[in-house]
Amino acid sequence: MDIIRTIISGILIATGCFLIVIAAIGVVRFPDFYTRMHPAGKGDTLGQGLVLTGLMVYEGFDLISVKLLIIIIFIFIANPTATHALAKAAYVAGVKPWVKDEGDGK
Amino acid sequence: MSFILTAVIMFIFWILLSGEFNIVLILSCIISSLFVSYISHDLLIGKTDIKLGLIRTLRFIKYIPWLMWQIVLSNIDLVKRTLHPRMPISPTIFSFRNELRTEMGMVALANSITLTPGTITIDVNKDEFIIHAVATELAEGLMEGEMQRRIKAIEGEAGV
Numbered sequence: 523m524d525i526i527r528t529i530i531s532g533i534l535i536a537t538g539c540f541l542i543v544i545a546a547i548g549v550v551r552f553p554d555f556y557t558r559m560h561p562a563g564k565g566d567t568l569g570q571g572l573v574l575t576g577l578m579v580y581e582g583f584d585l586i587s588v589k590l591l592i593i594i595i596f597i598f599i600a601n602p603t604a605t606h607a608l609a610k611a612a613y614v615a616g617v618k619p620w621v622k623d624e625g626d627g628k
Numbered sequence: 629m630s631f632i633l634t635a636v637i638m639f640i641f642w643i644l645l646s647g648e649f650n651i652v653l654i655l656s657c658i659i660s661s662l663f664v665s666y667i668s669h670d671l672l673i674g675k676t677d678i679k680l681g682l683i684r685t686l687r688f689i690k691y692i693p694w695l696m697w698q699i700v701l702s703n704i705d706l707v708k709r710t711l712h713p714r715m716p717i718s719p720t721i722f723s724f725r726n727e728l729r730t731e732m733g734m735v736a737l738a739n740s741i742t743l744t745p746g747t748i749t750i751d752v753n754k755d756e757f758i759i760h761a762v763a764t765e766l767a768e769g770l771m772e773g774e775m776q777r778r779i780k781a782i783e784g785e786a787g788v
Contacts, residue, residue: 541707544706544707544710548709552715553715553717560706560762563742564702564742565706567699568702585647589645602739605742606738606742609748613750619720619721620719
């Protein structure tokens, strides 16, 4: 039983780490501010969620996993809100979005 | 009523975080949760109808599995677009009409949009949502408005 739990949590944590790495690559690769908010807002949310879920599975059901669940809920509310705040700040300040036809737009 | 409810929530939250049950801690837990709910019980619950709020919370819990699935789809889409050598993106900014009445509904829809495939919410006001989409076809998917319908179903009948 223990080994199955370890394997499941290992898979979850590995997937989460993969998503976080992809999000970091995406932030570097995407062309402008708004498109960069996409990987930062989505990849990080699910990535951290998966890592913490993996830790929950590893820990089993007790108070520590409840605390981890509270952290996951907090991240799922706070991360999109922060993304929205950054995007709105850029929009109000008049950052021009990158459009495909205008070359690299930098 | 909102005072008692806030106190109970604070009490449960304290127990979850501390996890210890000796007399001193429980006493300080009771005193501090009563104090906190005395000074701030109108913030957490406010003037909302508690029964309606409870119904909405239950409906929201039913909405979560669908949202999770959308988040997974969104991340698969993100991985594809990030690792694709030519980056198949065509960013657009668009807006659609805001049909929601409650603030919580707007917050839920805005955050759901940010988490689901290829779209982030830039601004919300009384009339419209302004959305940035990473690809035009994703924007069209959102314009069909399934998500807004679901949030409206959570809001349900009249009342703020």
